[in-house]
Amino acid sequence: MSVDGKFGDYGGQYVPEALMPAIEELEDAYERYVLNNEDGFMDEFRTRLRDFGGRPTPLQRADRLSERYDREVYLKREDLVHGGAHKLNNALGQVLLAKYMGKDRIIAETGAGQHGTATAMACAHLDMPCEVYMGERDINRQRPNVFRMKLNGSEVNPVTVGRGTLKEAISETMRDWATNVEDTHYVIGSVVGPHPFPSMVRDFQSVISEEARTQAREKMGRLPDAVLACAGGGSNTMGAFAEFVEDDETELYAVEAGGSTLDVDEEAGVAPNSASLTTGSEGVLHGARTRLLQDHDGQIMESHSISSGLDYAGVGPELAHLVDTGRVTAVNVDDDHALTAFHRLSQMEGIIPALESAHAFGYLEEHSEELGEFVVVNLSGRGDKDLESAIEETYERDIDIAPNMDEFTGGL
Amino acid sequence: MSLADAFADGPAFVPYLVAGDPDYESSLEYVEALERGGADVIELGLPFSEPIAEGPTIQNAIVRALEGGMTPERYFEFVEDLDVSIPVVCMTYYNLIYRYGDAEGPRPFVEKAADVGIEGFVVPDLPAEEADPLREACDEFGLDLVFIVAPTTRGDRLDRIMRQVSGYVYVQARLGTTGAKSDVSDQTGSSLDRLSDYDVPKAVGFGISSGEHAERIVRGGADGIIVGSALVDIVAQGYENDESAKTTAERLETLAHELKSGAIDGVSQRPPHSERT
Incomplete structure (x- = not known):
């Protein structure tokens, strides 16, 4: 397991300086709550995965x-x-972690809408406001998922730059995070992004x-x-x-x-x-x-x-x-x-x-x-x-x- | 002229444009117009396809420049073709620096940049933690590496950045992405206060769009002002309205002059105790 955020030559933290303090705060929370089960975080996560998420799966x-x-x-x-989909495992873990960290706003990117819907469900379940960035083209391709996010109380923000898919949605969510970093947690949807996201998402999955x-x-x-x-x-x-x-x-x-x-x-x-x-x-x-x-x-x-x-x-x-x-x-x-x-x-x-x-x-x-x-x-x-x-x-x-x-x- | 020299005589005006926006020839004229308007340093953007630190104005400029055919190789030609005497700082994202040339890592890019006369770099997605390879290459070829200090940067992080920085420090006036605003953040003052013990020029950017802003920022203790989106807006308007490059260049020169004058006025209005050495 990597704690320094490097996997061979890969990994690291290539983000704007404005985000670095939030990344450091997240690293600290990851080590305390996820790796060391402080305040029973992992116990609560597993219980909610079972009762809300329907685990274990056969x-x-x-x-x-x-x-x-x-x-x-x-x-x-x-x-x-x-x-x-498996996406809830991560979304539930991160939204719960954001609550333990005292954050009061969630943002997420989504491509197909699976991570967005999972995050929207987790946020409704845990009573957190949520905004999801989604490429305009994907919004048109995946309308049922847009409806699901909205039904769960999330806002869906269209991203119109570039081709309007996942890559642009991630960039736009990072921009929101850089603007609202002090009260907002970015629930990234995969094992990508700066450390500790790749390790943390892996652990939740x-x-x-x-x-x-x-x-x-x-x-x-x-x-x-x-x-x-x-x-x-x-x-x-x-x-x-x-x-x-x-x-x-x-x-x-x-x-x-x-x-x-x-x-x-x-x-x-x-x-x-x-x-x-x-x-x-x-x-x-x-x-x-x-x-x-x-x-x-x-x-x-x-x-x-x-x-x-x-x-x-x-x-x-x-x-x-x-x-x-x-x-x-x-x-x-x-x-x-x-x-x-x-x-x-x-x-x-x-x-x-x-x-x-x-x-x-x-x-x-x-x-x-x-x-x-x-x-x-x-x-x-x-x-x-x-x-x-x-x-x-x-x-x-x-x-x-x-x-x-x-x-x-x-x-x- | 080195970056330090550019900050030596009063407040420095540091404009930003994306090279090749909207096309190669017009863009050359625009940069030259900024020098005529009083620029002391030019931050020249090399467009990257995923500019995560930029707001919509500069994102769109990057799209125009990429569609106009700008590449790292063309960028270096552009810098050679520029007829300016002020120092040029290359602002781009790390992947383009990392990928350039045949060898691994940033060295080939830095070597080429030094070769065409670039004086330094700003790399918005490269925090101090990941900057050692680029810092070493910059030292080898005698280039400066400018770091951004955000309103959230404090304590150990600030020390770490200030140990690595050279040329000037880019003080981010507010959280968020680049973009012109109708007012300037109050976060600037506290950022400058935190930096007052460090002996490197402090240039403030993010949101400055008028001579009045420039005046206020310099009066508050900044050694320079960085202006991007307000200038890029003029390029965008010229492009959308089919203006001649000459007209757009004149408008850029006019705003540049206003910003530079505002900065100079700001110095004379500083309370005596805030005068910097």
Whole structure:
């Protein structure tokens, strides 16, 4: 575990000076409340995760996938966490921490809206005012999530600069924080940003692997041969991996969004994927040194993925370090295969996965034979939020197993 | 001329513009107009795609400059093409410095900057904790490294920054991002008080937009004023209204003159006990 905020060469605290005192205050609170359970913070967090969040989530045997791939396939059901994704684990932890720190205002960024909705729920639950920054384009793509945030009493602030997605929303939330740093806590949504965020978010999410490890022993009498998790910023990834990192018998696979292609258009500043572990290079963005999608000069590229939750040009510094050291294997699955896997899981297991999680199942389909006898896939969220875009994207492609939705063509 | 020299004769006026905003040739004229208006140092922005410390005015300027084709390489040419005698400070974000050239780290960027005559750097996303590699490269090539001191900076942090700073210290007048305001924060005075024991010029920025602001800030003890968004606004208006570059340059020169005059007036109004050495 890193206490100095460095993971090899990655990590650090690259933020404006105005934020440094707040970062130092947060470091102190992280060490006291999270690492040392001062005032029973972690006990209260775990209790609320259970009663409000619905934990522990099951480790469920996927019967038909196990048959299809001729090995034991288990699903860690983070889609069953309140709100429909693993995001609540972190949001609840940080909003509660902000209360312990005496802050009286919460801000957050959101891309797809999953982290925003989780933060809005946590804030309503813990009676904290909340403002969420969201790119204008994402607001239009993810309207149900905007409604959910507002229903929970949060304000949603549109970000109109740039392309209007997650990258711009993070920058804008950092600007708000720099303005209102004295009374406001910034609930960052992934294992990214300046120290202590990457470590702290990992610790809040590591409940996933802590449960999965115990459940694997109960159900199979041993640890899995492989754990698969999708990777954008990397919060479900680090959550699913953290407690397995010391287990040499368990291989860890971070499945990135291969988008439409891994090729990069330097001229247009576009990387039509979000595979910063696979194709990125070292740089500094949003407070940390990590692997980034950037051009030759160091300008950040516009990323792309069919799943907006993976659509980010950076990745958590610890995950980047674990890939560099060989502990985690970075792989990727493109839009087409992720969408096919979305339909497969929906039909074979009765679970509609988030398009993010579908990437992990896309990798399982292509490479199951390399993954050993016992595979755990982190099902990071449910797909209800993705129904419209999944149906539209399906219509544009020729996917054999997809249902016929022609009656809706033009009507969506 | 070094940065120290620029602050030697009375209050320094330090304007900021984004290089290449909205295009290369106009931008050269604008910087030169600022020198004619009385600028003592120019903070010249090298645009980065994720400017987390900037408000909307400068964000938009950065977008215009990037769309106009500004890159680190073009920026260095721009500095060489500039016909000014005042020192140029490069203001940019760390990733561009870190990524430049073939070698790891900031050294190639600093070497090139020294080569084209840049005198120093301001890097808003590089706190003192992470600044050692850049500080070492600056020392090697004889460049200054300016740090920002925020209203929230106190105690040990202030000492740490003031040990690393050279040239001048950028005193952030209020919390938040860059941007012109109709009034100037009261936080400035207490920031200057905290810095009074340190022997380095103090330039105040964030929100200064008029000669009257400049006068008040200097009267309060500042050794210089930094003005960005109010000037960038003129460039933006010129761009939006299709003004000739000459007209925009004249308007920049006029505001520069007002700001510089305000700063000079501020010195004469200082109460005697606040006179600085």
